[in-house]
Amino acid sequence: NNEDRDDILKSTLQYRHTEDILVKVCEELNQENHVIYGEFLRVLLDPGHKAWIPSKDLDHKANPISLSLQVATTIPRAIEVSQIMIDYCIRMAKQEKDCLFVLPVLQSLHELVELQKLHTNLVLNTLRRLALIPVKEESDIINQAIVAHPLKFPWPFRKFDTRSVYECQSENPVFQAVAANGHTNQDNRVFCHDVFQASFDLLWNVPGLKLMTFWFPHAFIYTILFKCGTGSKVKVKRHDFKLEMLDNPAIKALVEFK
Secondary structure: OHHHHHHHHHHHHHHHHHHHHHHHHHOOOOOOOOOHHHHHHHHHHHOOOOOOOOOOOOOOOHHHHHHHHHOOOOOOHHHHHHHHHHHHHHHHHHHHHOOHHHHHHHHHHHHHHHHOOOHHHHHHHHHHHHHOOOEEEEEHHHHOOOOOOOOOOOOOOOOOOOHHHHHHHOOOOHHHOOOOOOOOOOOOOOOEEEEEEOOOOOEOOOOOOOOOOOOHHHHHHHHHHHHHHHOOOOEEOOOOOOOHHHHHHHHHHHHHHO
């Protein structure tokens, strides 16, 4: 109804306003005010309530955690501000079983790992707490799962279906998570057992692509490489930390396999 819609709108504006406040605080962070700003954030992000829901389209340049970590490279004691926000994000992600809350942490993980020599305990604890985040909705898994294909020789022009399971549901009833007659038992719409999700952002990031000046020979060569599959793979750069830091044998084995 209209009242529920208005409540949702007010909550959304409140969370967006909180994000703007965090960005403003981190932009003005310096040697003189980092202590008082830290005390302010402890009150703002109090464990007793949900004060901030990160935006789904959060820009890395407007990520308050990333901004605070940049300040911490020159003002080491300012890391306390980053830790307050990191603790809030991970705590809310596990409490709400929603990985959206750890998006700001994952986006800024590269900057955090670079500070591991100065703030070893913070980096270790963050990596270990991020290793497994609980999820509650089946869509959290279905929307990210893809169809597995048997191992075959990678012919240059062979194409595999890389769509998610969710995208295949309309064509293949095997992937449909909703009963065809529409009478789905709502009690079965959530997982019966605890299911956890580990983000690939915990392991690597995708460096920015360099723009290449257009020249016909370059374009022709790039097209051939793309068709052959050698130039179409996404290049990733792993974070500079040892797998033992995750303190999770299962995750370590998965990373080694990947």
